[in-house]
Amino acid sequence: xxxxxxxxxxxxxxxxxxxxxDPTPGPEEVLVxxxxxxxxxxxxxxxxxxxxGPPMAHEIPGLEFAxxxxxxxxxxxxxxxxxxxxxINNGGCYAELIAVHERQAMPVxxxxxxxxxxxxxxxxxxxxxxxxxxGGLTSGRWALVHAGASGVGTAAIxxxxxxxxxxxxxxxxxxxxxxxxxxxDLVIDYQSEDFVEAMRQATGGQGADVILDVVGGDYLPxxxxxxxxxxxxxxxxxxxxxxxxxxxxxxxxxxxxxxGTTLRARPLEEKVAITREFAxxxxxxxxTGRVKPVIDSxxxxxxxxxxxxxxGANANAxxxxxxxxxx
Numbered sequence: 496x497x498x499x500x501x502x503x504x505x506x507x508x509x510x511x512x513x514x515x516x517d518p519t520p521g522p523e524e525v526l527v528x529x530x531x532x533x534x535x536x537x538x539x540x541x542x543x544x545x546x547x548g549p550p551m552a553h554e555i556p557g558l559e560f561a562x563x564x565x566x567x568x569x570x571x572x573x574x575x576x577x578x579x580x581x582x583i584n585n586g587g588c589y590a591e592l593i594a595v596h597e598r599q600a601m602p603v604x605x606x607x608x609x610x611x612x613x614x615x616x617x618x619x620x621x622x623x624x625x626x627x628x629x630g631g632l633t634s635g636r637w638a639l640v641h642a643g644a645s646g647v648g649t650a651a652i653x654x655x656x657x658x659x660x661x662x663x664x665x666x667x668x669x670x671x672x673x674x675x676x677x678x679x680d681l682v683i684d685y686q687s688e689d690f691v692e693a694m695r696q697a698t699g700g701q702g703a704d705v706i707l708d709v710v711g712g713d714y715l716p717x718x719x720x721x722x723x724x725x726x727x728x729x730x731x732x733x734x735x736x737x738x739x740x741x742x743x744x745x746x747x748x749x750x751x752x753x754x755g756t757t758l759r760a761r762p763l764e765e766k767v768a769i770t771r772e773f774a775x776x777x778x779x780x781x782x783t784g785r786v787k788p789v790i791d792s793x794x795x796x797x798x799x800x801x802x803x804x805x806x807g808a809n810a811n812a813x814x815x816x817x818x819x820x821x822x
Contacts, residue, residue, distance in 0.1 A: 498590035499799055501554040504544035507800035507807070515553045518587075518594040525574050525597050526566035531613030532557050532588045533788075534802045534815040535646065536709075536732065537759065541586075542803065548586040549759075557588025558759065560595075561603060561612030562820075571597045579603040581612045582770060583620060585759045588613075589799065591820055598767040601774045604781040607788075614788040614814035615781075618646035620773050621758060622707065623654050625729040627776075628769070629754050630705035634659030639694055639703035639721060641710050643679060644670035644812040647731065649789040651707055652677040657780045663697060665690050673812045677789065691721045702726060713739045719746055719753075727752040789813030 496517050503509050520526040538556045540546035548554055561581035564574050574580060580600035587593050603612045626632040626640075632655065640651040643664025655662035656678040663681035664674050671682045683693045694703050702723035708714055712735025718728050728751065746753065758766070780786040791813040794802040802815045 496591040497796070498553065498555045498587075499557070499796065501542060501548075501556060504542065507542070507803040509542060510800045510803060512797060512799075515555075515590075517592050520566055520568045520594040522568040522570040523596055523598075524568045524594045525564045525571055525580070525600055526592060526594050527560060527562040527580060527600065528565045529560045529588060529591055529593055529613070529819040530562040530609050530821070531611065532560050532817045532819055533614035533617070533646070534799075534806050534817065535559070535617050536734070536806065538589075539803055539807055551586065555587045555590050557584075557586060557590065559583050559613060559615070559617035560588040560593055561609055561615070562593075563609075564600075565592075568597070573597050574600060579609055579612075581616050583616045583758060583766065589796065589817070589819075596763060596767065599763075599770055601770060601778065604778055606782050606784060610818065611788050611790060611816060613819075614646070614790060614816040617758070618650040618788075618814065619654070619777065619786070620769060621731060622647050622651040623773050623777055624758070624769055625707045625731050625754075625756060626651055626654060626660075626705055627658065628772070629756060630707070630727045630729050632658070632660050632705045636660050636704040637694075637698050637701075637723070638662045639690065639706045639718075640664045641685070641690075641706075641708045641714065642666070642734075643674045643682065645709065646789075646814045647707070647709060649673070649677055649813050652679050653780075653786045654777065657777070657785050663690075663694060663703065670812045673789070691717050694721045698723070705729065707731060709733075710735045712737060715739065715741055716745065719749060719751060722749050722751050725750045725752075727754065729754045729756060731756055788816075790816055792816075793818065
């Protein structure tokens with residue numbers, strides 16, 4: 496099969512496509528012909544050597560896939576050859592074939608084109624897990640999500656709307672219209688506005704019940720200031736890099752909870768549980784059109800370096816989807 500292989504670390508130019516052996520599905524795995532995948536910021540970090548992928552014969556990036564089942568292991572019961580499925584994996588999705596545990600593969604709803612489905616699982620599961628499963632966001636409560644026009648941000652806006660919560664996001668001015676069109680209740684220009692004060696005004700002085708942050712750095716003390724009493728901050732990324740000094744007393748006064756989380760490092764059974772719960776709660780909203788991936792731009796697998804370049808420049812609003820095969 497053809498796959499993007501990382502033989503070295505560096506810029507987008509190190510992303511090279513070559514032939515590697517086809518994966519063989521285990522007894523409880525399905526072999527999926529990948530039709531679409533997408534670029535995530537973790538892929539850029541892995542490419543630069545800052546976020547190691549799982550051990551594998553050939554280091555192939557890619558955290559999400561959508562495609563057609565072409566082979567099943569002997570103990571597989573949930574999927575058959577020809578089924579359209581999608582899901583997350585801890586790597587290997589920048590390839591024409593991938594073998595995954597059958598319980599990590601979700602059916603692709605009819606309302607979701609298979610060409611777009613590869614841009615759905617990673618950011619929607621990340622946003623749902625952070626906001627709802629770990630953050631406790633429910634109807635009527637307020638969420639604040641940073642990088643509102645990113646893949647996770649656009650997913651978070653839709654999820655909040657689907658469950659009846661209210662949501663504020665930060666984004667650069669050029670991306671505000673995208674966020675508002677998706678249903679954001681408040682869009683804050685992080686370059687010219689103070690998101691702490693904006694949240695206080697929007698919530699009558701209460702603050703956000705849940706904050707989802709991909710930035711880190713000096714956002715930490717400001718996030719705690721923007722939280723409501725007994726609020727929860729869920730940290731899913733550290734785009735800002737280095738930490739800053741932090742007054743733990745401010746956290747205590749808010750009786751707040753801070754959660755650090757990633758999907759990639761979790762054990763299989765936990766990923767399976769998250770995937771199945773997510774499918775039960777969120778996939779019905781795909782069928783109604785309430786939830787769908789926001790596509791910024793489309794690329795062929797051969798153009799993967801261009802996709803990485805665009806995300807690295809923070810130029811995208813939504814997902815960068817990659818067509819792997821015609822299906």
